[in-house]
Amino acid sequence: MKQTAIDKQTICYHCGNDCADEQIELDQKVFCCNGCREVYSILSKSGLCNYYTYNAHPGVSQEKASKRFDYLKEPSIIKDLIDYSDEKFTIVTFYIPDIHCSSCIWLIEHLNRVNPAVHYSRVDFLRKQVNIRFDTKGITLHELVMLLYSIGYEPLISLQDVVKKQASDKKDNLVRKIAVAGFCFGNVMLLSFPEYLGISVYEQSFRQFFGWLNLLFCLPIVLYSGTGYFKSAWTNLKNKVLNIDLPLALGIAVLFVRTAAEILTHTGSGFADTLCGLVFFLLVGKFVQRKTYYHLSFERDYRSFFPVAVQVINDDREKSVPLSDIQVGQRILIHNNEIIPADAILLKGDARVDFSFVTGESVPVNKVLGEVVYAGGRQTGEAIELEVVKPVSQSYLTRLWNNEAFTRTQENRMQTFSEKVSKYFTIVLLIIAFSSFIFWFPFDVHRAISAFTAVLIIACPCALALSTPFTMSAALSIFDKNFFYLKNTAVVEQLAHIKTIVLDKTGTITINGDTSIVSLITGSDAEKQMIYSVCANSTHPLSRLICQYLNSYSKLNITSYYEVPGRGITADIDGHFIRVGSAKFVNTVQLASSSAQKTEVHVSINEKYIGYFSIEQHYRDGMTTVKSLSPSYGLYLLSGDHGHERDALSSMFSTEDMFFERTPQEKLEFIKQLQQKGNKVMMIGDGLNDAGALKQSDLGIAITDNVNNFSPGSDAILDGRSLKKLPAFLKFSKDALHIVYISFCISLTYNVVGLSYAVSGKLSPLIAAILMPLSTFTIISFTSVATHLAARKRKLL
Amino acid sequence: MSIIYFLIGCSVLLALIFLGAFFWAQRHGQHDDLYTPSVRILLDDEPENEQKK
Numbered sequence: 001m002k003q004t005a006i007d008k009q010t011i012c013y014h015c016g017n018d019c020a021d022e023q024i025e026l027d028q029k030v031f032c033c034n035g036c037r038e039v040y041s042i043l044s045k046s047g048l049c050n051y052y053t054y055n056a057h058p059g060v061s062q063e064k065a066s067k068r069f070d071y072l073k074e075p076s077i078i079k080d081l082i083d084y085s086d087e088k089f090t091i092v093t094f095y096i097p098d099i100h101c102s103s104c105i106w107l108i109e110h111l112n113r114v115n116p117a118v119h120y121s122r123v124d125f126l127r128k129q130v131n132i133r134f135d136t137k138g139i140t141l142h143e144l145v146m147l148l149y150s151i152g153y154e155p156l157i158s159l160q161d162v163v164k165k166q167a168s169d170k171k172d173n174l175v176r177k178i179a180v181a182g183f184c185f186g187n188v189m190l191l192s193f194p195e196y197l198g199i200s201v202y203e204q205s206f207r208q209f210f211g212w213l214n215l216l217f218c219l220p221i222v223l224y225s226g227t228g229y230f231k232s233a234w235t236n237l238k239n240k241v242l243n244i245d246l247p248l249a250l251g252i253a254v255l256f257v258r259t260a261a262e263i264l265t266h267t268g269s270g271f272a273d274t275l276c277g278l279v280f281f282l283l284v285g286k287f288v289q290r291k292t293y294y295h296l297s298f299e300r301d302y303r304s305f306f307p308v309a310v311q312v313i314n315d316d317r318e319k320s321v322p323l324s325d326i327q328v329g330q331r332i333l334i335h336n337n338e339i340i341p342a343d344a345i346l347l348k349g350d351a352r353v354d355f356s357f358v359t360g361e362s363v364p365v366n367k368v369l370g371e372v373v374y375a376g377g378r379q380t381g382e383a384i385e386l387e388v389v390k391p392v393s394q395s396y397l398t399r400l401w402n403n404e405a406f407t408r409t410q411e412n413r414m415q416t417f418s419e420k421v422s423k424y425f426t427i428v429l430l431i432i433a434f435s436s437f438i439f440w441f442p443f444d445v446h447r448a449i450s451a452f453t454a455v456l457i458i459a460c461p462c463a464l465a466l467s468t469p470f471t472m473s474a475a476l477s478i479f480d481k482n483f484f485y486l487k488n489t490a491v492v493e494q495l496a497h498i499k500t501i502v503l504d505k506t507g508t509i510t511i512n513g514d515t516s517i518v519s520l521i522t523g524s525d526a527e528k529q530m531i532y533s534v535c536a537n538s539t540h541p542l543s544r545l546i547c548q549y550l551n552s553y554s555k556l557n558i559t560s561y562y563e564v565p566g567r568g569i570t571a572d573i574d575g576h577f578i579r580v581g582s583a584k585f586v587n588t589v590q591l592a593s594s595s596a597q598k599t600e601v602h603v604s605i606n607e608k609y610i611g612y613f614s615i616e617q618h619y620r621d622g623m624t625t626v627k628s629l630s631p632s633y634g635l636y637l638l639s640g641d642h643g644h645e646r647d648a649l650s651s652m653f654s655t656e657d658m659f660f661e662r663t664p665q666e667k668l669e670f671i672k673q674l675q676q677k678g679n680k681v682m683m684i685g686d687g688l689n690d691a692g693a694l695k696q697s698d699l700g701i702a703i704t705d706n707v708n709n710f711s712p713g714s715d716a717i718l719d720g721r722s723l724k725k726l727p728a729f730l731k732f733s734k735d736a737l738h739i740v741y742i743s744f745c746i747s748l749t750y751n752v753v754g755l756s757y758a759v760s761g762k763l764s765p766l767i768a769a770i771l772m773p774l775s776t777f778t779i780i781s782f783t784s785v786a787t788h789l790a791a792r793k794r795k796l797l
Numbered sequence: 798m799s800i801i802y803f804l805i806g807c808s809v810l811l812a813l814i815f816l817g818a819f820f821w822a823q824r825h826g827q828h829d830d831l832y833t834p835s836v837r838i839l840l841d842d843e844p845e846n847e848q849k850k
Contacts, residue, residue: 054840105833106840125833175823183816187809206801213805 014040014152016057032061039152043107046114051107058103059152069149071309071320072142072157080322081141081157083131089119090136094155096148099128108153115139115147130155157308174290178283181225184217185276191217192273196766211263214272222256226279244422244465247429251460252279254453271457274768278462281776289469289489291476296707296717298487305376305688306341306392310334313385323392335383342375342388343395349384353377356506358664358688376688416493417740418468422461429459436759454763458754463747463775468740470780474787475736482796483719484729485707491715493740494699495733500679501629502671502693505639505649507686508703509619509626511720516618517549521603521611529553531603534571534578537561541642542601543569543580546613579604583612599648617648622724627652629727634679638667640689668692688712728794735790742786743779750775 012019012032024031027044031037039059043051051058071077084091098104104123108130111118117138122131134144148155191210199207226249233249236242252275259270311333312321318333323341326332331347334340340353351367358376367373373386375395392398433455440448472489479486486492503509521528533556535543540563560572568581579586579602586602586609602612629635637653643660650658662670671693674681683690683697686704691712694700702711705720718726754771757763791797822828 050841102836102840105836109837109840123833124830125836126830175828176820179816179819179823183812187812190808191805203798206798209802209805213809 012036012057012059012061013052014057014059015061016059017061035152036061039150042114042151048107048110048113051103054103054106055101058101058107060098060100069142069145070311070318071307071322072145073140074309074320074322076325077309077320077322078141085136087136089133090141091131091133092141092144093129093131094145094148094157095127095129096153096155097128098153099123099125099130104153107151108148111147114151115143118144118147158306174283174287177225177228178280178287180220181276181280181283184221184225185273185280188214188217188272188276192269192769195269196769207269208266211266211269214270215260215263218256218259218272218275221276221279222252225283226252229282242423242426243419244425244461247422247426247456247459247461248282248465250456251462254456255460258453258457269765271765271768274457274765274772277769277773277776278460281462281773282465285466285469288473291473291489293480293485296485298714298717305339307339310338310341326388326392328388328391330388332386332388333383334379334386336379336381338379340373340375340377340379340386341395342392343390344373344375344386344388346371346373347385347387349382351379351384352381354380356687416468416490417737418464418744421744422464425461425464429455429461432459432755432759439759450763451759454758455755457768458758458763458771459751460772461747461751462772463750463779464744466776467743467747467779467783471736471739471743471783471787474784475732475791478732478787478791478796479729482725482729483707483722484725485717487715491699492733492736494680494715495682495730496737497680498633498682498699498730500634500636500674500681501626502636502638502674502681502683502697503626504667504683504685504687504690504693505637505645506641508684508690509623509637509652509723510617510645511620511705515545516616517545518614518616519549519611520614523603523605523610525553527605527610529556530573530576530578530605531580533558533573534561534569534580537571538563538569542599542615545615546580546601549613577606579607599645617645619652620720620723622722622726623652625724626726629730630654633730634674636670636674638662638670638683638693640664640667664689664692668696671696684718686711725796728796732790732794732796735794736787739783739786739790743783746782747775747779750778 010019011017011030013029014031014036017032019030019032024034024037026037026041029040031040036059043049072081082090082092096108099108105125108123109121111121111132115138117135118132119135120133123129124131132144139147145155145157191213194203194206194210229245229249229252232243232245236245255271255275255278259272259275262268262270306323309320309322310326311318312326313319313331313333321330326342332342332344346367346369348369351371351373352364353367353373354364355374355377358374364380365377372389375392375398390396433452436455437448437452440451469489472492475492476486476489479492486495521531523531528550532547532550532553535546535550536555537558538544556573558571558573561569562571563569564581564585568579568585571578571580581602583600583602586604587607599615599617600612601615603610627635635653635657637649637658639658639660640662641660643658646655646658646660659670667690671681671683675696675698680699681697682699682701683693684701684703685691685694686702690702694702694712694714699716700714701716701718702714703718703720703723704711707717707719711717750771754767757767788797
């Protein structure tokens with residue numbers, strides 16, 4: 001019993017992190033930081049400790065910088081955020097990325113125990129959203145957000161959320177259409193059944209009655225559920241495009257007309273069952289194709305990266321101002337870890353700005369007073385004061401984003417296989433239909449019409465239209481299980497055609513800040529202090545790393561300093577001559593270690609060699625498998641960073657395929673050049689600096705360590721852990737395409753078999769009624785089994 | 798056998814009621830969130846014995 005108690009003590013009761021040396025205790029429970037303890041104390045005061053019983057350590061570590069929500073006091077910002085408000089209550093919806101377990105649901109839905117002014121709160125787990133209704137007088141929006149923040153659930157409020165989403169709910173009532181189609185299909189099947197078994201002569205009146213009812217059920221199918229196909233076929237015809245919707249619309253129309261004619265003239269029972277089944281299956285196929293990821297957004301842009309408001313200094317008073325109201329000449333205050341929203345001149349403070357997200361440059365940049373700081377950088381360090389020189393809408397980053405090339409619509413993407421095939425299919429179908437009409441016309445007009453309609457009915461490409469959606473959506477869910485989220489089913493096919501892969505460096509194959517440095521310096525403290533002083537003068541990334549490593553020293557005065565770019569530094573301190581740099585530069589006999597991933601910085605003082613620093617940049621685990629793609633795929637590295645890691649990266653990329661110091665615009669041009677050579681290019685990147693390249697490429701993949709974090713607009717989002725599966729993904733996408741080909745063949749076989757009946761003009765409704773669902777069933781089962789097997793083969797399942 | 802008219806009338810009516818119920822549920826957002834209620838139903842309203850833990 002005591003043993004377990006000791007074990008427990010090392011883990012934070014709230015978040016499950018390891019507790020560091022100093023222990024923070026409350027109620028005999030240990031916490032890793034004050035933040036976690038604070039959350040616990042709030043919860044225990046409100047009698048909400050059940051939070052901890054549903055899951056062990058459900059909390060999220062609170063060890064992060066405190067956030068400022070002062071802007072939520074501005075009425076103009078509040079107005080944009082809330083859904084509804086009157087004197088009594090207000091309704092607001094927040095996006096909370098930290099929602100991850102049932103405890104979260106329980107706690108957030110019991111908010112009113114912490115503050116009774118909250119009437120009601122409801123979590124949508126998949127969307128990670130919470131809908132809250134609260135007393136307008138009892139609690140302000142600012143207090144509500146602070147309350148959520150205090151219990152560890154900080155809502156993410158960004159400019160994109162403030163801008164109300166338009167046209168997000170463009171669902172065209174597909175579910176309703178399916179419901180209606182299903183309802184009619186079921187009833188028609190029931191009423192057609194007697195017809196299949198044969199109705200005796202005595203019960204002929206029933207046949208009439210069933211026929212009329214069937215016709216009645218066909219009306220909503222054609223006039224409501226199937227309208228989409230008519231519309232699409234018509235617009236495509238107007239644009240002189242032949243796609244699969246035309247034969248589908250023709251099939252639906254012919255089925256209906258012939259059914260109506262047969263029933264009204266009492267000449268037959270019609271094809272009501274086939275018609276209803278066709279529309280129902282087609283709509284189900286459409287539904288399956290439309291996979292949505294509630295928690296992901298593929299359309300993000302700079303607006304979700306920027307803050308909602310910024311602190312403006314006016315007559316020595318700070319005030320939150322919405323970003324859109326920022327004007328030239330205003331003084332803004334940017335705190336640690338805040339983003340600079342507009343191009344501005346530095347007025348006060350020590351600016352160390354991290355532009356990694358905008359340019360790919362991995363080391364924070366020092367700015368001097370009076371220098372222009374471009375928007376999109378993140379300040380690290382103390383708060384700084386800036387004067388805005390350009391409004392947000394015209395700042396560097398925004399302009400970049402609104403660049404024509406960046407906002408290009410993606411119309412010239414690849415045509416999908418089914419689009420290509422259906423064009424020929426439609427032409428062949430129409431030829432067969434008309435020629436059978438012309439063939440029978442001289443002999444028997446009635447038979448000619450019946451053959452013509454029968455061809456259009458039987459060749460209606462239902463199975464053809466279903467094979468792509470079912471295969472691709474099965475493939476999509478396989479990718480999904482491997483943390484690779486594709487925007488839609490067409491992306492699978494694009495993936496299969498990729499020939500060239502372009503990778504970004506910072507954040508894509510390296511993880512920011514994940515470097516380890518080993519000191520093999522044999523010198524004294526005084527000597528280390530000299531090394532520190534020399535490196536502190538340099539802006540080179542390696543010098544920076546050494547400074548970070550030796551940060552306990554103070555800086556000495558340097559009498560002379562000289563930096564040879566790409567080689568090293570020589571400096572004079574109190575008569576000591578110091579060389580820091582490459583092995584050659586320092587004149588050492590020390591052999592460079594064999595590992596290519598390590599960079600070494602050698603040091604000599606007064607021409608006496610004292611050792612070296614070994615710096616290792618960690619790459620994502622997947623890089624070795626990605627490297628293996630190299631001969632069959634073109635592999636390029638495209639980085640905004642300086643080339644100081646060129647040597648370390650040469651084990652993965654050949655030297656001529658590595659490009660450094662590329663601006664976002666140049667990256668885009670690079671992709672374009674590759675495409676002009678006829679390559680299908682896949683771009684993998686992570687930051688805003690890759691956004692243009694991601695859009696330009698045939699397939700843009702945003703890589704991220706946490707899918708809820710910001711990622712630039714792209715076709716797919718890949719979790720960093722799954723980068724190593726990239727070769728398997730590429731192979732699997734090809735498998736999926738082959739499955740589509742095979743299922744096309746299967747459905748064509750069905751069509752050919754059916755056509756042999758149809759051209760003779762003797763199509764019985766029973767054959768049509770059997771053939772259509774049978775082919776559909778074959779396709780659905782074949783595609784799902786085959787996709788599953790392919791995924792097994794590629795070890796993705 | 799004319800009872801069949803009545804029976805078919807009943808079955809169609811019943812099916813229509815179900816269709817109507819589905820539409821009602823659809824319009825009232827019952828299908829908006831298909832996951833959270835499955836978790837919510839397992840959470841107890843009142844903490845049973847909080848002090849024990």
